[in-house]
Amino acid sequence: MPRILAPLLAGATYARLLHLLVGWIFAGVVLMVYPGTYHKSLGEIVVAGAAVDTALLALVALVPATRRAEGVQARLLLLPDREEDIAAESSRTWADRRRTAGWLIGRVLLGSVVGFATAFGLTSGYDLLTGPDSFWYLPLAPVLVLGYGWLVVSAGRLQLAMAVRLLGPSPAERLAEAELRAERLLERNRLARELHDSIGHALTVTVLQAGAAREVGDQAFTAKALEVIEETGRRAMEDLERTLVLLRETPEGAAGNGTATEQPGLDQLPALFDTARSAGSPVEARIEVSAGALPGVLSRESYRIVQEGVTNALKYAPGEPVSVRIAVQGGQLELHCANRPPVGGVPARPAGGAAGKGGKGLRGIRERATLLGGEATAGVSGDGGGEWVLAVRLPLRLGS
Incomplete structure (x- = not known):
């Protein structure tokens, strides 16, 4: 039981949840700004949003400073065991830019999954617990909380692994x-x-x-x-x-003057x-x-x-x-x-x-x-x- 509950009570879990929700918020903002989503089915909206998100994130990844900004944010919120596992350097090669693009797309995708699960899970749970037959569903509340918690834990660990793989130091940097x-x-x-x-x-x-x-x-x-x-x-x-x-x-240059540095x-x-x-x-x-x-x-x-x-x-x-x-x-x-x-x-x-x-x-x-x-x-x-x-x-x- 302690092994099951300990990750749910760790501060790193909630820091990683915040990092995941940032990706979901980005996808939501794009959908609200992007025209043409009215009178569309949910599947069409998802496809259009994914296409626009991918194009925008690929363009943003071309900016060298994007990799540094993402690396700093990942270090602060994903809390790796060793900070040096996630680079905080600007992109220097096209390989760095490609890896940064993969990271941004994967981050938004995973964050969107967790974000929608959060929204639908909360609303569905609320409906079940406040409906006319809520007495029968009340024992399911701990199961729902536990399941959602471990979804966040697993998604956070997966995102950390993605960050180490895609934002980690390149061979040249190593x-x-x-x-x-x-x-x-x-x-x-x-x-x-x-x-x-x-x-x-x-x-x-x-x-x-x-x-x-x-x-x-x-x-x-x-x-x-x-x-x-x-x-x-x-x-x-x-x-x-x-x-x-x-x-x-x-x-x-601070020690460049005076006899102290003369050999x-x-x-x-x-x-x-x-x-x-x-x-x-x-x-x-x-x-x-x-x-x-x-x-x-x-x-x-x-x-x-x-x-x-x-x-x-x-x-x-x-x-x-x-x-x-x-x-x-x-x-x-x-x-x-x-x-x-x-x-x-x-x-x-x-x-x-x-x-x-x-x-x-x-x-x-x-x-x-x-x-x-x-x-x-x-x-x-x-x-x-x-x-x-x-x-x-x-x-x-x-x-x-």
Whole structure:
């Protein structure tokens, strides 16, 4: 019994009934306006009305905005389980217009059936219950109510299925939505790498500086360490603010001004190297290419790759010399970062293999290189020197 009565008491049933009756009202208005229905039989009136309704609805479906308006109305009144099952976009193709026309005609047809059933059911029920033999028909009242209720429930469910089928996203819209989700996922991954690289580098430098200041105990060294910590923290805050700006849903162009959205490039590497030197690790850098000669995305990603390499050197081999070389050879940008292992052993990182094997930082380097059409390797050099070497090769022409 609860399964029988529950749908009749649901708010969605009456919202869908309203949606159905709108279609019936449209058909009634057309019949009242359309001339030539006087002195006609009921069958002739129905045929004429159906022909006029079909022609008008087919013309209305040609307007691109009709599909959007019908989709919004269907979402509000038919109450689908998922709103995205019913599109709220204007028609873009003739296939969309044909489906919209089918939806409009089907909606008016089904609404007319429910509307006439409502009108005749109410009048017939009233006549039965108020007639001379109403006492005998009184037990039929619950049956009539129940039957009408389930007619509305079934018609509402059928109309919802029609809306999903005819107003649902087209294959092109589904493909566009899938591409948009993929782009958002890639953007999240990129922002995660940005935060890992910038904040990870800042925390590494801060920990090393604070530890060295505590061990040395020299006032001048401590003052210098605090200065480096302050500058590193400020840069990390700028990187964090830049990432938050990208995450916020702001109007187009609202975040286009100011330094918050500016991305670091190779021109900021000297400051990065100075920070590493102040942390106690000598850095020998040879940059044989100017930042202005590279595409913006290549300069930005190269900076992040070198930043991760230097951060790893500070983290796993503090105080040991770091060698960085950036050059162009054979139409490719080569990034080379090497450091000696700490005294008493090799770096505490996996030896050999691709950069994707190991921590998140090395995996992020490999992802950056792959997205730019290049490759990245990291591991202990095989020349007997025992250095940890990060080597990245990126094509100068993206997509080549």
